[in-house]
Amino acid sequence: MSLFRSAATISSFTLFSRITGLARDVLIASTFGAGPLTDAFWVAFRIPNLLRRLFAEGAFSQAFVPILGQARTKNSPQQVHILLDRVALLLTVALMTVTLLGILGAPWVVTAMASGLRGASRQAEFQAATWMTRLMFPYIICMSLVAFASAVLNTWSRFAVPAFTPVLLNFSMIGACLFLTRYADVPIYALAIGVMIGGLAQLVVQWIALARLGLLPRYSFRVREAWRDPTVKRIMRQMLPAILGVSVAQVSLLINTNIATWLAPGSVTWLSFADRLMEFPTALLGVALGTVLLPSLSAAHARQDHQSYSALLDWGLRLMLLLGLPAAVGMALLSNGLVATLFNYGAFNAHDVLQTRLAVMAYSVGLVGLLSIKILAPGFYAKQDIRTPVKIAIFVLILTQVFNVIFVPYFAHAGLALSIGLGASVNALCLLRVLRQRKIYTPSAGWGRFALRVIPALAALAAVLLAANHAIDWVALAPHAGRRLLWLAGVLLAGGLAYFAALFLCGFRPSDFTRRGMGS
Template sequence: MSLLRAAATVSGLTLLSRITGLARENLTAAIFGASAFTDAFFVAFRLPNLLRRLFAEGAFSQAFVPILAESRAHAEARGGADPQAALAETRTLVDRIATALFWTLVAVSLVGVLASPALVWLIASGLREQPEVFAAAVTMTRWMFPYILSASLIALSAGILNTWKRFAVPAFTPVMLNLCFIGAALGLSRFFDPPIYALAAGVVLGGIAQLAIQVPALHRIGMLPRIRLNLREALADPHTRRVLKLMAPAVLAVSVAQISLVINTHIASRLAPGSVSWISYGDRLMEFPTALLGVALGTVLLPTLARARGRGDDRAYSELLDWGLRVCVLLALPCMVGLALMSEPLTALLFHYGRFDAHDVEMTRRAVSGYAVGLIGLIAIKVLAPGFYAQQDVRTPVKIAIAVLVVTQLLNLLTVPWFAHAGLAVSISVGALANAGLLLAGLRRRGVWHPTPGWPKFLGQTIASSALLAAALAATVPRFDWIAMRAAPFERIGLTLGLVAGGAIVYLVALLALGVRPMQFVKHGRRSD
C-alpha cells in the first residue's frame, strides 16, 4: 500500500470516526446539556482516558511498533524458505508482550477502582462542593476505569495490524466506541438515576466492541495474541524488556501533555459551572481537524520513516519529513482560519440542541477560538514527532514536553483571570506552537531534515491564500444570526456547509492563482513509500 493510499485510508476512516464522535457529543449536549452532572462524567472519563493515552495510544504504541517490525524482519530473514517458522517466532513475541501488558493493566485497573474517590478529588476537587455530583463522578470512575485494559489491548492489536499494513480496521475501531456511546445515550439513560450513568455504561460496552472487531483481522494474519498466566516469563523476554525500556521515557513525554490537561481540568472545575463541559466540547471540535490531518499523517509516516532509516536512506528520510510538513502547512493553515472565524456557526450547528442553550454556545465558541490559535502546531507535532521516534530518540521530545508544560501553566496564570475557561485553551495553543517549533529546530539542528528549495515562496503563497479566506469569512459569517436559526436547523446546516464549501473554493482558487499546484504533493506521496 502506497504512502498516499495509506494516508487516504486512515484519513477517510478517521473522518467517519470524527463524524460519529461529533454525533455522540451532539446527543450528549442535547440530552444532558452542560451541567454539574455532565462535568462529573467528563471528569470521570478523563481519568481512564488519561491512562489510555499514556499506556495505549502513546508510549506503548511508540515503543511496540518499531520493535515488532524489526523482530518480524529478522525472523523472516532467519526463516528463509520457512515462513511459518518466522510467523511462529514473531507470534511468540506478540504473546509475551500481550501477557505482560494484560496483567500489568489488570493491576492498574484494580488500584484505580479502589482509589476512585482520591483520584476524583485530585483531578476536580471543586466537585466536592456538591456531594451528589462528587459521588456520581466516583461511581462512574469505578465503572470506566477498567476501560484502560481493553484500550491497551486495542492498541496492541492496532500496532500488529499496522505493522502488517492493515490500516483499515484500526482506523475504524474508534467508530465502535462512538456508536456504543450513542446507543447508550438514546436507549439506556431512562434506566439510570442520574441518567448520565448511561454514558459510563456506553464506555464499558464500547471497549468490548472495539476489541471484538479486531479479533477476525488478527486471526486472518495469524497474530491473535494469547494471554499466558506466566507473567515472569513474559517480562524476562528480551523483546519485552526493550519495549519497557523504550516506554519509560515515552511515558514521561506523553504524561507531561496529559498532566497539563489534568491541571486545566482542575482549574476549570473551580470556574463557573459548566466550564469543564465547555472546554470538553471545544476540545472535541478542535480534535476533528487534528485527528483527520495529524493522526493520518503520523500513522503512515512513522513506519515509512523507520523503513527509510533502516535502509540508511537519509535523503528519503528528509524528503518524507519535508513532504509531511508541507502538507501540514497547506491544510492546517486554512483549517486554523476557518475554525477561528466560524467558531460560532460550527458550535451552534453541532451542539445547539435540547438543553444546550445560547449561553453554552457562546462559552464553547470562546474555547474553540482559543484552541484554533494553536491548531497548526497541534497538527505539526504529529508530523514532527515521528522524525524522532523513528530514530528511537524519545529523550528530546521529553525535554521539549517538560519545557512546554512549564510555559503552559505560566500562561494559565496570565490568561485565566482575563478569559476564564477560554484562557486555558489559549495556553494549550501557545504550548502546542512552542512544542512544534522546538521539535522542528531539533530536527534541523541534527541534520535530519533538510528543507527543500522553495519554502519561503510556499509559505508566502499559503499565508496569502489563508488571508483571502479570512477576509471572505469575516465578511460573511457575522451576517447571520446563528443562535436564532435553532428554529430552522436545516437552514443552519445548509448555510454552514455552504460557508465551508465556499471557503474551500476561495482558498483553492487563491492557491492556484498564486502558483501552488496541489498535485505535486500527491505525486510525492506516491514516490515516498
Template sequence: MNLLKTLASISSMTLLSRLTGLLRESLFARAFGASAFTDAFIIAFRIPNLLRRLFAEGAFSQAFVPILSEYKSKEGEASVKTLVDHVATALIWATVLTSVVGIVATPLLMYLLAGDIAQTPGALDASIWMTRLMFPYIVCMSFVALAGGILNTWRQFKIPAFSPVLLNLSFIFAALVLVEYFETPIYAMAVAVVIGGLLQVGIQIPALMKIGMLPRIGFNPVKPLRDPGVRRILGKMAPALFAVSAAQISLLINTGIASRLGAGSVSALTYADRLMEFPIAMLGVALGTILLPSLSKASTEGDSAEYSALLDWGLRLTFVLALPAAVGMAAMATPVIAVVFHYGAFSGEAVGAAARPLIAYCVGLIGLILVKSLIPAFYARQDVSTPVRIAVGVLVATQLMNVAFVWGLGLGVAGLALSIGVGACINAAVLYFFLRRRAIFAPKPGWGMFFVKVCLALLAMGALGVYAEGRFDWIAMQATPWLRAGAMFAIIAACAASYFAVLIALGFRLHHFRRVSA
C-alpha cells in the same frame, strides 16, 4: 504504497469516526447540557481516557511500532510472534493492575479533581461510581492499541482507523435508549464506554487472525519481562509516557482548574476540545499513523534520503491542510458550536462559553498537528530522550501560561485552551530545531515561496469566512436547524473553494503531494 491515497483512506475512516463523534456529542449536549452532572461524567471519563492515551495510544504505540518493524525486517516470523505474545501479556496484566489500583483510589482522585461539582448534591458520588465502572476501559484500549500497532506495521490501516466508530455508536445508543433505564441518566454514558471498549476489541480479532498475529495472553505476567524485545520496549516506553502525552497531562490539570471556574466550565472546555480533535485526528493522527512505520523502516535500513523526504512530505501536507482548518474553525466557531450542540438543554449562553475556548485552541492547532508528525520522527530512530526533555519544559511552560492567561489576562476557560495550543507550538518548534541541528532532516528547497502562497490563500479564505459568518444570527436560528446547518456548510464550502482556488492559481497541483513508499 501510495501514501497520499493511504492518507485519504485513513482520513475517510477518521471522518466517519468524527462525524459519528459529533453526533454523539450533539445528542449528549441535547440530553445533559452543561451541568454539574455533565462535568461529573467528563471528569470521570477523563481519568481512564488519559491513561488510555498515556499507556496505549501514546507511549506504547510509539515505543512498540519501531521495534516491531525492526523485528519484522530482520527476524523470522516465529520471533515476531513471540514478541507480540510477550508484549500482549505484559501490557494486559499491567493495565489490569492499574485498573484495580485506580478503582481503589477513585475517591481520592475525585477529591483532587472534582472541584465545584461537589457542591451539587449527588454529583460527586456519581463521578466516583462512573470512574470505577470505566477504569477497566484501559484494558480494552491497550489491546486495541497493540492490535493497531501490529496491523499498521503490516500496512493494514483501515480496521484501527474504523474502530473508534464503535465507541461513538455505543454512546449514541446510550443517549437515545439506555438513558431511559437509569434513575441517574448520566450513568448510561458510563455503561456506553464499557460496551464501546469491548466492541473495539472484538473487531480487531479477525484482522489479527488473518495475518497470523493474534496474541496469546499468558497467565505469568513476569515471564515476558525476560524477553529482550519486551525490555527494550519498556525502556523506550517509560520516558515516552511523558513525552507523547504532555498535552494530555496539561489537559488533565486544566480540567482541575476549569472545575474551579464555575459550573459548566469543564463542559465548555470539553465541547471545544471535541471539535478541535476533528482536524487533529483527520490529519495529525492519520499522518502520524502512516509516517511511523515508514520512517521506522527507512531508519532501520539506513536510508536517510527516504527518511528526510517522508518527513518533508508530511510537513508540507500538514501546513497546506492544518492552517486553513485553524483559520476556518476560528472564523466559524460560533456557528459550528451552534449547529452541533445548540439543542435541548444546551443554551445560547453555553454556545458563547464553548466558542471562546474553541477560538483559543485554533491559535495552536498547527502546533497540535505538527507534534503528531514530528515526535514519530524521533521514535522511528528509537530516540526517546529528546522528546522527553522537550516535553518536560513545555509542560512547565504551559502551566506558567495558565497562570498568565487565566488569571493574569482574565481569559478564564479560554486561557486554558490557549495555553495548550501555544505550548504545542513551542513543542513543535523545538522538535523541529533538534531535527535540523542534528542533520536528521534536510528540507527540500522552496519552503519560502510555499509559505507565501499558502498565506495568500489563507487571507482570501479568512476574509470570506469572517464576512459571511457575520451575516447570520446563529443563536436565533435555533428554530430552523436545517437552515442554520445549510448556511454553515455553504460558508465552509465557499471558504474551502476560495482557498484551493487561490492555491491552484498560484501553481499548486495535486500531484505535487503524491508520495510512494515501499
C-alpha cells in the same frame, strides 16, 4: 499503497468517526446541557482516557512500533509471533492491576483529577463522578489492547480497521443516550455504560482483524518468561521515557481539568466540546500523517536512508501546513457558526454557545502546533530517541502553567485552551529546531514559493468566512435547525472552493499533494 493514499484512507475513516462523534456530542448536549452532572461525566470519562493515552496510544505505541518493525524485518514470523504473545501478556497483567487499583481508589482518583468537586455544595457531582469512574475504569484494558492491535495492524500496513473502530464507541454511546437513560437511576449514568460497551466492541473487531492475519496473541501464564525476553525488556526500557513524555501532556490535562472544576459550572463541558471540534483536524490530518509516517520512517532508519528520512518529514510538514492552516483559520473565524449549528439544541443554550466558541477560538491559535507535533515527534521515535521529546515536553509543561497563571484570570476556561495551544506551538518549534540542528531533517528547496502560494489562498478563505459572519446570526437561527445546517454547509463549501481555487491560480495542482509533488 502510497503514503498519501494510506493517509487518505485513515482520514476517510477518521472523518466518519468524528462525524459520529459529533452526533454523539450533539445528542449529549441537547439531552444534558452543560450542567454539573455533565461536568461529572466528562471528568470521569477523562480518567480512563488519560490512562489509555499514558499506557497505550502514547508510550506503548511509541516504544513498540519501531521495535516491532525492526523485529519483523530481521526475525522469522514465528519469533515475531512469540514477541507479540509476550508483550500482550505483560500489557494485560499490568492493565488489570492498574484497573483494580483504580476501581478501589476511585474517590482519590477523582479528587486528584477534579478537586473542585469536593466542595460541600458539589457532593452530588463528586459521587456521580466516582461511580462513573469505577464503571469506566476497565475501559483502559479494552483500549490499551486495542492500541496493541492497532500497532500491529499499522506495522503490517492494515490502516483501515484501526481508523474505523472508534465509530463503535460513538454508536454505543448514542444508543445508550437514546435507549438506556430511561432505565438509569441517574440518566447520565447510561453514558458510562455505553462507554464500556463501545470499548468491548472495538476490542472484538480489532482482535478479529489480528486473527485474520494469524497474529492473534496466544496467552499463557509464563509471565516470568515474558519478562525475561530481551526484546520485551528493550520495549520496556523505551516505554519508561515514553511514559514520562506522555505523562507530561497528561499532567497538563489533569491540571487544566482540575482548574476548570474551580471555574463556573459548565467549564469542563465547554472545554470538552471545544476539544471535540479541534479533534477533527488533529485526527483527520495530524494522527493520519503521524500513523503513516512512523512505520515509513522506521523502515528508512533501518535502511540508513537519511535522504528519504528527511524527505518524509518534509512531505508531512508541507501537507500538514497546506491543510492545517485553513483549518486553523476556519476554526477561528467560523467558531460561532460551528458551535451553534452543532450544539445549540435543547438544554445547550446561547450562553453555552458563547463560552464554547471562546474555547474553540483559543484552541485554534495552537492548531498548527498540535498538528506539527504529530509530524515532528515521529522523527525522533523512529530513531528510538524518546528522551529528546520528553525533555522538550517537560519544559513545555512548565511553560504552559506559566501561561495559565497569565491567561486564566482574564479568560477563564478559554485561558486554559489558549495556554495549551501556545504550549503546543512552542513544543513544535523546539522539536523542529533539534531535528535541524542534528541534521535529521533538512528542508528541501521551494519553501518560499510554497508560502507565497498558500498565503493568498488563506486570505481568500478568510474573506469568505468574515463575510458569512457579518451576514448570518447563527444563534438566532436556532428555531430553524435545517436552514442553519444548510447555511453552514454552504459557507464551508464556499470557503473550501475559494481556498483551493486560489491555490490553483497560484500554481498548485492535485499532483502537488503527493510526496513527489511536494518535493519538487
